[in-house]
Amino acid sequence: MQRVATWRRKGLGRLFLWGLAALAAYVLIRNLVTNPTLFFQQVINGLQLGFVYALISLGYTMVYGIVRLINFAHGDIFMVGAFVSFYAISRFQLNQVPAQIVGGLSSNISAFLGTILVIILSMLTCSALATTVERVAYKPLRNAPRIAALITAIGVSFFLEYFAALEFVFTSDYINYQRPFPVQVWDIRGVKISNIMLIIVVTAIIFLVILQQIVRRTKIGKAMRATSYDTPTARLMGINVDGVITFTFALGAALAGAGSVLYAIAYPQLIVFMGILPGLKAFVAAVLGGIGSIPGAFIGSLIMGQAEVLSAGYLSTTLRDAIAFTILILVLLVRPQGLFGEPEGEKV
Amino acid sequence: MLLEVQNLNVYYGAIHALQGVSFNVEEGEIIALIGANGAGKSTTLKTISGLIRPRSGNIVLRGDSITTLPAEEIVRRGVVQVPEGRKIFAPLTVQENLEMGAYSRRDPAEIRQSMERVFKSFPRLKERLSQYGGTLSGGEQQMLAIGRGLMARPRLLLLDEPSMGLAPILVEEIFSIIREINAQGVSILLVEQNALMALSVANRGYVLETGRIVLAGTADELLHNPLVIQAYLGGH
Ligand SMILES: Nc1ncnc2c1ncn2[C@@H]1O[C@H](COP(=O)(O)OP(=O)(O)OP(=O)(O)O)[C@@H](O)[C@H]1O
Ligand SMILES: [Mg+2]
Numbered sequence: 001m002q003r004v005a006t007w008r009r010k011g012l013g014r015l016f017l018w019g020l021a022a023l024a025a026y027v028l029i030r031n032l033v034t035n036p037t038l039f040f041q042q043v044i045n046g047l048q049l050g051f052v053y054a055l056i057s058l059g060y061t062m063v064y065g066i067v068r069l070i071n072f073a074h075g076d077i078f079m080v081g082a083f084v085s086f087y088a089i090s091r092f093q094l095n096q097v098p099a100q101i102v103g104g105l106s107s108n109i110s111a112f113l114g115t116i117l118v119i120i121l122s123m124l125t126c127s128a129l130a131t132t133v134e135r136v137a138y139k140p141l142r143n144a145p146r147i148a149a150l151i152t153a154i155g156v157s158f159f160l161e162y163f164a165a166l167e168f169v170f171t172s173d174y175i176n177y178q179r180p181f182p183v184q185v186w187d188i189r190g191v192k193i194s195n196i197m198l199i200i201v202v203t204a205i206i207f208l209v210i211l212q213q214i215v216r217r218t219k220i221g222k223a224m225r226a227t228s229y230d231t232p233t234a235r236l237m238g239i240n241v242d243g244v245i246t247f248t249f250a251l252g253a254a255l256a257g258a259g260s261v262l263y264a265i266a267y268p269q270l271i272v273f274m275g276i277l278p279g280l281k282a283f284v285a286a287v288l289g290g291i292g293s294i295p296g297a298f299i300g301s302l303i304m305g306q307a308e309v310l311s312a313g314y315l316s317t318t319l320r321d322a323i324a325f326t327i328l329i330l331v332l333l334v335r336p337q338g339l340f341g342e343p344e345g346e347k348v
Numbered sequence: 349m350l351l352e353v354q355n356l357n358v359y360y361g362a363i364h365a366l367q368g369v370s371f372n373v374e375e376g377e378i379i380a381l382i383g384a385n386g387a388g389k390s391t392t393l394k395t396i397s398g399l400i401r402p403r404s405g406n407i408v409l410r411g412d413s414i415t416t417l418p419a420e421e422i423v424r425r426g427v428v429q430v431p432e433g434r435k436i437f438a439p440l441t442v443q444e445n446l447e448m449g450a451y452s453r454r455d456p457a458e459i460r461q462s463m464e465r466v467f468k469s470f471p472r473l474k475e476r477l478s479q480y481g482g483t484l485s486g487g488e489q490q491m492l493a494i495g496r497g498l499m500a501r502p503r504l505l506l507l508d509e510p511s512m513g514l515a516p517i518l519v520e521e522i523f524s525i526i527r528e529i530n531a532q533g534v535s536i537l538l539v540e541q542n543a544l545m546a547l548s549v550a551n552r553g554y555v556l557e558t559g560r561i562v563l564a565g566t567a568d569e570l571l572h573n574p575l576v577i578q579a580y581l582g583g584h
Contacts, residue, residue, distance in 0.1 A: 219451070226437045226448050232399055233435040238423030238452030238500060 013334050020330075031314055037190035042313045043306065048197045048266060050305020051204035055259030056282035057289075057297040058211065059130075059252025065228040065292035066248050068146060069138065072153040075279015076160035077130050077253050081122040081260030082270055083170045086177055088118050095180035111181035118180055119203075119261045126257030127250040134249045139242070164272040177268035200262045207258055208298060211251070215294060220247055228292065281308065281324045288331050290341025299339060349410070350375045350535050351396070351427070351504055356405035358388075358395055365391045366402070367559040373504065378526070378536045380546035380567065382580055383556035389539040390432050392556070393506045396537075397429045398422045409504075424452045426503030430510065432539075434493040438482025442473055445481045445492055449499030459499070466495040469525050487518045494525065504535045511542050523549055543580035547571050555580070 032039045056078055063071045088094040095114030099105050105113070137156050141149045165172035184195040215221040227234040227244045235241055263278065264270060285304040289296025307327060312320040331338060351373040358366035366388050373379045383389050394400045396407055398419035407415045414422050437445050446466065450459045467474040470491040476484065484492060490510060497505055507526065511519040523545055530536050530549075540546035547553050547567040555563035555576060563575065570576050 219447070222440065222444050222447060223451065225440055225444075229437050229439055230435060233431060233437070234448070235399060235419040236397055236423070236429050236431060236435075237448045237496070238420045239448070240418075240420045 017330065017334050027314055028310065038313070040191045042309050044191060044193060044197060046306040046309035047302070048200050048305070049309060050302040051200050052259050052263045052266070053278065053282045053285050053304050054298050054301035055204055055207060055255045055262070056278060057285040057301045058208075058294060059256050060283050061286040061289070061291055061294060061297040062224070062248050062252045064286070066224065066231075066245055067138070067142075067149075069149050069153065070283065071138075071249075071252075072150075072279075073133055073156040073160055074130075074252065074256060075275035075277075075282070076157050076164075077126050077133075077275070078256040078260045078263075078279060079270075079272060079275030080129055080160065080164065081126045081257035082177075082264040082274065083164065083272075084125045084257075085118045085122045085261045085264060086175065086270055088121050089180055090178045094118055094121060115180045115199075115261075119258050122261050123254040123257035126253040126260070130249045130253030131246050134246060139245075161272050161275075170272060172272065174269055174271045177264045177270055179265050179268060196266050200266060203258065203262060207255055211255065211294070214251070220244065224248055277321060281321075284324045284328045284331075288327060288338055290338030293338070293340040296338055296340030349373075349408075350377075351537070352406075352408040353392070353396065354406040354408065356392070356395060356407070357403045358391055358400060359403055360391075365559055366395065366405075369405070369556070369559070369561055371554045371561060371564065373535055373537055376530070376533065376535055377552065378530050378538060378550045380543070380550035380553035380570075381537060381539045381556060382541070382543040382546055382553060382570075382576075384579070385541070386558075387556040388559045389556055390508055393429055393431075393508050393537070393539060396422075396427060396506060420452065423500055426501070427506065428497045428500040428502035428504070429506040430493050430497040430508065432508035432512070434486075434489040436481035436484065436489045436492055436496075438480065440481055441478050442481060442484070442492060443477040445496050446473075446499050449496035450501075452500060462499050462501060466498050469498075469528065470495050486513055487515070490514060490518075490522060494522070494529075498529065498534075502534055504537065505529065506537045506539075508539045509541060510538075511540065511545060519545060543576065544571075 028039075056074065059074050059077075060071060063069060063074070095111070095118050097117060098113035099107075099110035102110075133156055137152050138149055141152060164170045181195075186193050213221075215224060223234065223239045223244050224247070226237065227239060227241055231241055234244070260275075281304055282301065285300035286297045287300070288303060289298065289300030291297075304324060304327070307323050308320055311323040349372055353369060353371050356366045356369040357364070369388070369392060371379070371381075381389055381392065391400065395402050398414070398417055398421075402415065405415070406413055409425060409427060412425075414425065414427070417425075437448065440448065446463055447459075450462060453459055453462075472488060473492055473495055476488065481489070481492060494507070494510065497507075510522050510526070514522065519542070526536060526538065527549055538546050538550060547570055550567040552564070552566050553570045554561050555570070563570065563573065565573070571581070
């Protein structure tokens with residue numbers, strides 16, 4: 001009886017989901033037919049957003065994979081990365097340093113090198129901050145009930161936001177971001193593609209490939225996978241699990257740091273709360289892809305980017321943020337392990 | 349003396365799992381630690397490996413206390429455990445599993461040498477290098493687990509129920525490999541429920557019952573001890 005009931009509930013859930021998918025497909029196809037230019041524009045915009053989410057959501061998923069902690073402070077580390085890049089550009093003109101050191105660079109190349117310099121600075125700052133947070137706030141709770149660490153993560157998140165809002169740290173106001181290079185827009189049959197969009201996609205793909213290589217090929221990457229699968233046995237191999245955890249936080253934060261600069265370049269307004277929504281959406285992307293799975297986080301992020309932009313464009317702009325949480329609820333109801341997740345972890 | 353375990357007391361919350369356990373392993377020996385389910389055999393090995401901290405007692409390796417060292421440092425000193433249930437890293441390939449065994453070592457040439465030696469003992473692993481650990485059969489997983497342990501170049505190998513769940517012919521094979529490993533100079537602390545097999549390869553043995561060592565002696569003495577025959581050898 002029990003089995004029949006679950007089966008029926010699952011069947012209903014599936015039916016509901018398919019219905020929703022059919023409705024979405026209908027809306028999309030109709031819009032594709034009536035105004036293909038606008039449709040492709042939306043897809044491009046969604047792609048840009050999705051790649052930024054991918055850079056954030058990898059940090060959630062890797063950290064969760066190893067310490068089974070949803071690091072709610074991750075979005076705020078992202079925010080710090082954006083602010084650091086703002087000060088580096090507007091106060092210290094870090095992006096102009098290459099041009100000053102090497103005379104006679106073309107303006108394109110010097111802007112390119114300057115941007116890389118800014119991205120690297122943000123990555124390093126975010127890594128340092130994340131590993132400090134891990135050491136100070138999470139490590140003492142390694143053996144405490146999981147809920148304690150989760151509440152601590154939320155606390156750290158608030159702390160970072162309000163600490164950053166202090167006048168002698170960053171600021172509590174909105175500030176306008178100064179891009180390290182001018183925007184260029186190309187018009188391809190009515191679809192506008194900007195250099196920002198291209199830079200985001202290319203940079204994100206480069207980082208994703210590097211990450212994949214680290215996790216697949218390097219010794220520490222293999223240790224990450226082993227630790228994520230079975231921590232006590234990893235320790236029996238002589239793997240320094242604390243070191244692996246620190247490395248994982250640093251790696252995830254570095255990606256978020258890179259993502260934060262790209263995000264600020266694309267959406268050039270900063271506020272200390274700017275990490276909350278992208279953070280939550282990237283988290284939903286990680287859950288959608290199957291938390292703990294790196295390809296899952298990537299695919300989940302691209303889907304989230306599309307879902308957000310398309311629902312804002314075709315349903316209602318106010319749906320923009322709600323759509324993420326609708327997806328979260330649906331995933332948790334219908335396929336809690338996500339697209340690429342194992343139904344049940346081996347975790348002891 | 350290679351390893352001295354002195355008066356270990358280990359608790360899981362209120363459960364007093366090891367109650368003053370003492371024993372020792374001499375250089376070059378195979379020591380069998382036998383006991384029923386829940387006697388505390390795995391707890392003993394985990395405590396030696398540093399996964400569990402004892403409330404009191406001491407673990408001494410060649411005269412140095414390793415009681416409070418982190419697990420990875422204990423591996424580096426040559427005490428390597430092959431855990432109960434094999435604990436293969438399922439999403440890692442056979443090769444990567446072996447590499448993880450050598451995690452504490454640096455010299456790539458030496459590591460390759462060790463890997464070749466593992467293939468000599470377990471030729472089947474070589475054919476399956478790029479296969480995922482989780483797709484191996486139970487017997488192959490046990491071979492991989494032991495091979496992975498050997499990759500750390502142990503002085504003392506802690507084996508937790510290597511025969512568990514294996515067909516008799518594989519059990520024979522595993523035990524002959526255990527002898528071989530020992531013949532190459534690795535001391536072995538062997539935890540087994542299969543007391544007959546364990547005592548047939550061991551020099552000496554200890555019997556653990558609900559957290560206490562109740563009997564100790566040479567393998568021969570234990571094989572002929574009426575209590576051991578009664579409780580662990582099926583009464584023959
Ligand atoms: N993580 C744990 N939490 C609480 N109690 C535990 C834990 N691990 C083991 N125990 C208890 O400690 C005692 C010893 O367990 P241990 O695993 O060492 O036994 P064992 O001799 O290895 O048994 P088996 O032959 O079944 O593997 C048992 O009573 C067990 O229930
Ligand atoms: Mg056991």
